[in-house]
Amino acid sequence: MNESMLCTKTHEYLLELSENTYEVGITDYAIEQLGDIVFIELPEVGSEFVKNEVFATIESVKAASEIYMPVGGRVIAVNDKVANSPELMNDETNEEKWLVKIESAADQVEFADLLDYSDYKEEIE
Numbered sequence: 390m391n392e393s394m395l396c397t398k399t400h401e402y403l404l405e406l407s408e409n410t411y412e413v414g415i416t417d418y419a420i421e422q423l424g425d426i427v428f429i430e431l432p433e434v435g436s437e438f439v440k441n442e443v444f445a446t447i448e449s450v451k452a453a454s455e456i457y458m459p460v461g462g463r464v465i466a467v468n469d470k471v472a473n474s475p476e477l478m479n480d481e482t483n484e485e486k487w488l489v490k491i492e493s494a495a496d497q498v499e500f501a502d503l504l505d506y507s508d509y510k511e512e513i514e
Contacts, residue, residue: 395459395500396509403459403503404487409494410465414487415447415456418513423449426478431467431488438462438491440499445488447475459503462493 394404400419404412420426428448438444438458445456467489470477477483504512 392506394506395503396506397457397459397503398512399457401457401459402506406490409492411460411462411491411493412487413444413459413489413491416509419454420478420486423447423454424451425449426475429472429475429478429488431472432464434464434467436464438464440495447478456488458491460491460493460495460499462491462495464489465492466490 391404394402396402396416400416400422402414402416404414406412426447426449428446430446432438432444436444439461440458442458443455444458444464447454447456468485468487470485471488478486
């Protein structure tokens with residue numbers, strides 16, 4: 390995982406790619422907790438979400454989980470590779486585990502409750 394990403398207490402991450410453009414996914418910890426992932430439902434490009442709104446669903450052999458948007462934004466790309474082959478999420482050699490990329494003009498208030506990766510790691514230990 391990238392040290393510069395921000396995480397939520399519900400195990401989503403947000404990684405800034407460029408100004409107002411972010412990658413969104415779930416943390417390695419979340420992937421481990423889910424176990425074998427068998428299905429991922431992602432939104433369409435152009436969909437808009439507010440902070441904490443459900444934007445995706447992931448099902449594993451253990452459970453189904455809703456995935457929440459860490460900050461408000463508009464989806465500009467979806468990872469079709471993991472949507473079509475969800476088992477790639479469990480492949481440790483796969484570097485492309487992001488779910489969506491968003492454009493966001495979120496203000497500092499929306500970022501206030503996100504954790505630095507180091508703080509997130511302490512939170513889950």
